[in-house]
Amino acid sequence: MLAVIRYTVPGPQTDEFAGQAREILAVFEAQPGFVSGQLSRSVDEEELWALVSEWEGAGFYRRALSAARLVMYPLMTLMINEPSAFEAVYRSERGGASPKLG
Structure with a gap:
């Protein structure tokens, strides 16, 4: 299952936001069922x-x-x-696609 939470962050709040987002990921990482996480910024x-x-x-x-x-x-x-929250229905990986999930 993939979770995507999007934020609009004004420039002056960027550093504070990034620090707080890392704290959220640290809490997530300590929870059962956590697989991976990342903080990403739009390139556009x-x-x-x-x-x-x-x-x-x-x-x-x-x-x-x-x-x-x-x-x-x-x-x-x-x-x-x-x-x-998004349920995986199909996954493609290097080396070939996985069969339909779920």
Whole structure:
């Protein structure tokens, strides 16, 4: 399961935001079901950021959101309000595609 939380971050808040986002990833990393995570910035719109994480399932992600709520709260005003959880239905990797998932 892939989770993508997007943020619009004004230039002057970039350093503070990046530090807080790393804290969120640290909390996520300590949660059961966490597979990987990264903080990414748009190459086309420098104010657009994404906190991307991969989980063993949606339940793990939802419980991790509860565990991280205090760390996530200061960034809520920068968050883009949209669905964030995505179920994998097909995966392609170097060396060949995987069969349909799920």
